[in-house]
Amino acid sequence: MKTNSTEWLWHIFLGTVVLGLLFPLLWMVSLSLKTTGQISLQNPLELWPAPWTWENFAYVLFTSDFGRYTWNTFVIAAAVTVGKVATSLLAAYGFTQFHFPGRGMLYYGCVFSMFIPFASIMMPNYLLLAKLGWLNTYWAAIVPHIADGMGIFLLRQSIRSIPRAVLDSARMDGLSHWKILTKIVVPLIKPAMVALAILSFVNSWNEYFWPMLVMNQKSMYTLPVALSMFANVEGGTEWGAMMAAATLTALPPLLCYLLARRHIVETFLHSGVKG
Amino acid sequence: MEMGEIKLCNVAKTYGTQVAVEDFSLTIPAGKRTVLLGPSGGGKSSVLRMIAGLEEITAGQLFLGNQLANHIEPGDRGVAMVFQNYALYPHLSVWDNVAYALMNRKLSQEDIGTRIQQALEVLKLNGYEKRMPRELSGGQRQRVALARALVKEAPFFLLDEPLSNLDAQLRTHARTELVKLHEWMKTTMVYVTHDQVEAMTVGQYVAVIHEGRLQQEGTPEEIYQYPANTFVASFIGNPSMNLLSGTLMGDRFLFAGGAIPLSNRVLSGMDAHQGQEMIVGIRPENVRLTTDPGISMLELPVRVERVENWGQQRILSVGMGETQMLAAVPADQVFAAENLRWRIDESKLRFFRGADGVALTLPQTMTQKQEVA
Numbered sequence: 007m008k009t010n011s012t013e014w015l016w017h018i019f020l021g022t023v024v025l026g027l028l029f030p031l032l033w034m035v036s037l038s039l040k041t042t043g044q045i046s047l048q049n050p051l052e053l054w055p056a057p058w059t060w061e062n063f064a065y066v067l068f069t070s071d072f073g074r075y076t077w078n079t080f081v082i083a084a085a086v087t088v089g090k091v092a093t094s095l096l097a098a099y100g101f102t103q104f105h106f107p108g109r110g111m112l113y114y115g116c117v118f119s120m121f122i123p124f125a126s127i128m129m130p131n132y133l134l135l136a137k138l139g140w141l142n143t144y145w146a147a148i149v150p151h152i153a154d155g156m157g158i159f160l161l162r163q164s165i166r167s168i169p170r171a172v173l174d175s176a177r178m179d180g181l182s183h184w185k186i187l188t189k190i191v192v193p194l195i196k197p198a199m200v201a202l203a204i205l206s207f208v209n210s211w212n213e214y215f216w217p218m219l220v221m222n223q224k225s226m227y228t229l230p231v232a233l234s235m236f237a238n239v240e241g242g243t244e245w246g247a248m249m250a251a252a253t254l255t256a257l258p259p260l261l262c263y264l265l266a267r268r269h270i271v272e273t274f275l276h277s278g279v280k281g
Numbered sequence: 282m283e284m285g286e287i288k289l290c291n292v293a294k295t296y297g298t299q300v301a302v303e304d305f306s307l308t309i310p311a312g313k314r315t316v317l318l319g320p321s322g323g324g325k326s327s328v329l330r331m332i333a334g335l336e337e338i339t340a341g342q343l344f345l346g347n348q349l350a351n352h353i354e355p356g357d358r359g360v361a362m363v364f365q366n367y368a369l370y371p372h373l374s375v376w377d378n379v380a381y382a383l384m385n386r387k388l389s390q391e392d393i394g395t396r397i398q399q400a401l402e403v404l405k406l407n408g409y410e411k412r413m414p415r416e417l418s419g420g421q422r423q424r425v426a427l428a429r430a431l432v433k434e435a436p437f438f439l440l441d442e443p444l445s446n447l448d449a450q451l452r453t454h455a456r457t458e459l460v461k462l463h464e465w466m467k468t469t470m471v472y473v474t475h476d477q478v479e480a481m482t483v484g485q486y487v488a489v490i491h492e493g494r495l496q497q498e499g500t501p502e503e504i505y506q507y508p509a510n511t512f513v514a515s516f517i518g519n520p521s522m523n524l525l526s527g528t529l530m531g532d533r534f535l536f537a538g539g540a541i542p543l544s545n546r547v548l549s550g551m552d553a554h555q556g557q558e559m560i561v562g563i564r565p566e567n568v569r570l571t572t573d574p575g576i577s578m579l580e581l582p583v584r585v586e587r588v589e590n591w592g593q594q595r596i597l598s599v600g601m602g603e604t605q606m607l608a609a610v611p612a613d614q615v616f617a618a619e620n621l622r623w624r625i626d627e628s629k630l631r632f633f634r635g636a637d638g639v640a641l642t643l644p645q646t647m648t649q650k651q652e653v654a
Contacts, residue, residue, distance in 0.1 A: 169366060169368060171364040171365070171366055171367075171368035172368045172369075172370060172371070174333075174335050174362075174364065174368065175362070175364060175368040175369075175370075175429075176370075176381075177334075177335065177354075177355045177356060178333060178334075178335070178355050178356060178360065178361070178362050179356060179381050179382045179384060179385065180354070180355070180356020180357065180384070180385035180386075181356065181381070181384065181385065185384075189381075190370060193372045194371065194372055
């Protein structure tokens with residue numbers, strides 16, 4: 007049993023950390039609700055916009071190509087998510103259910119690929135995509151992200167947490183590998199799959215650098231890339247508009263996290279404990 | 282697939298360089314309950330999993346009925362299996378758990394329904410169809426696992442330590458139920474356990490497996506009365522058989538506790554072992570202790586060193602010369618500490634070769650696996 011005073015200290019400490027983390031978000035929302043005049047004349051740290059205005063949002067939504075950017079981002083994020091979950095699931099099932107020479111090496115190879123810095127594979131990837139003629143297409147943003155070691159690691163861990171006898175039992179029942187995968191494994195590791203899906207979706211949604219490299223036509227921009235356009239419109243930064251766009255961009259990932267935070271927390275706890 | 286015996290011919294299983302099962306030959310009789318008994322890690326589960334098709338057979342042949350089964354898929358072998366931890370599908374109801382066993386059969390929905398209904402009824406699970414496994418007690422889960430195997434109406438029924446997750450009381454009950462169930466099913470049943478009491482009570486035929494090899498096969502009585510080697514002798518029975526090492530000298534067995542004179546009936550056929558190391562085994566319940574003044578040559582003086590009360594019997598640790606053995610006596614029997622003697626009943630003695638522990642006195646009907654080897 008913890009004493010009351012240490013508990014309070016913890017609350018104060020954690021509260022401070024949370025405030026620190028929340029501040030940029032609140033500031034972003036606050037700026038998005040101010041006019042350019044308010045932003046340049048008032049103290050920029052003044053969080054409460056008085057009076058507040060929707061003009062930045064109206065500007066972003068109706069005068070820029072915001073719809074197009076959102077669609078681009080969504081298509082890419084959705085495809086990456088579906089692709090990554092599918093490839094990870096199949097790889098994880100293979101690594102857990104089949105014995106073949108070099109299985110361990112191959113698995114650890116996949117996992118260690120997580121630690122290869124993105125910068126070192128950026129150029130080869132770019133050149134390859136250029137050769138394929140995929141620059142400025144969705145393929146360029148989707149294909150390089152469609153499989154990774156992290157997803158394989160996570161799903162392998164959770165498949166391993168299914169008692170072996172349950173899968174043996176399915177084999178005794180005469181279920182094919184495909185049926186074992188779809189009828190037994192997938193329902194049992196759903197939380198991990200949901201967590202992986204959300205993480206992939208959010209990561210892809212927020213990805214800035216890669217889409218910026220491979221998309222150089224405005225019509226193919228994703229939201230994070232488009233955001234940077236607001237940074238220098240005709241010489242000056244339109245802070246209000248930029249923050250409104252940023253707020254809109256941040257909404258879907260936030261919602262995703264909120265809806266699935268339990269799955270995410272559980273998955274990471276379990277993958278640690280049961281490793 | 283036809284009902285019948287299961288035949289393993291020189292079967293081996295290796296994992297890399299590790300040998301799990303070696304040169305294993307056994308015929309499991311049709312329609313009977315055969316128990317594979319042995320300590321953990323002895324290879325009995327590997328044998329069962331090979332029969333099930335869950336492990337590939339490294340060498341040798343497996344016949345189910347008369348059909349070579351080495352390469353038949355587990356689902357096509359006509360084999361049903363109950364796992365130690367029941368292995369129910371956690372995300373499916375009791376009904377669906379049982380129904381999955383029939384998913385790949387070409388049966389009409391109606392047939393499937395009737396069969397499931399019947400299996401659930403036999404195992405007293407009606408009313409639980411919609412429950413999830415986590416909402417069931419250990420005993421109920423075990424019965425669902427049985428229902429799942431039962432519904433297949435497979436000619437071969439495998440059980441891997443099916444009772445070891447139940448508490449002691451429930452286990453005794455479940456054991457009886459299992460035997461009753463088998464008498465009704467009449468399939469070829471193979472039952473793996475490390476518990477010798479379970480083996481004796483469930484098994485009509487017992488195969489003792491240790492270090493990946495078959496040590497002995499036979500009825501429970503044969504195995505208990507005439508262990509084929511010192512491993513079986515000490516593994517079966519609780520407390521286990523006393524094993525006294527010594528030497529055969531003329532018509533006497535000399536050991537640290539004294540000398541046991543042997544009759545010609547016993548000595549015949551032991552000429553080759555004269556002067557060799559030998560082990561004499563006797564079960565604790567066959568050690569007869571008496572204070573009557575001895576007239577027979579077949580008596581040795583003993584002293585009681587320790588007494589353990591087991592309830593219906595007492596286990597005495599008795600010393601003879603420089604050695605010790607255990608004697609099981611009825612709890613109400615009283616002993617004077619003075620002049621206590623072991624009155625030796627020669628017919629209860631078992632003789633084993635000192636060098637490798639193989640039995641020297643098996644009845645004619647019995648096969649000595651190791652002597653062939």
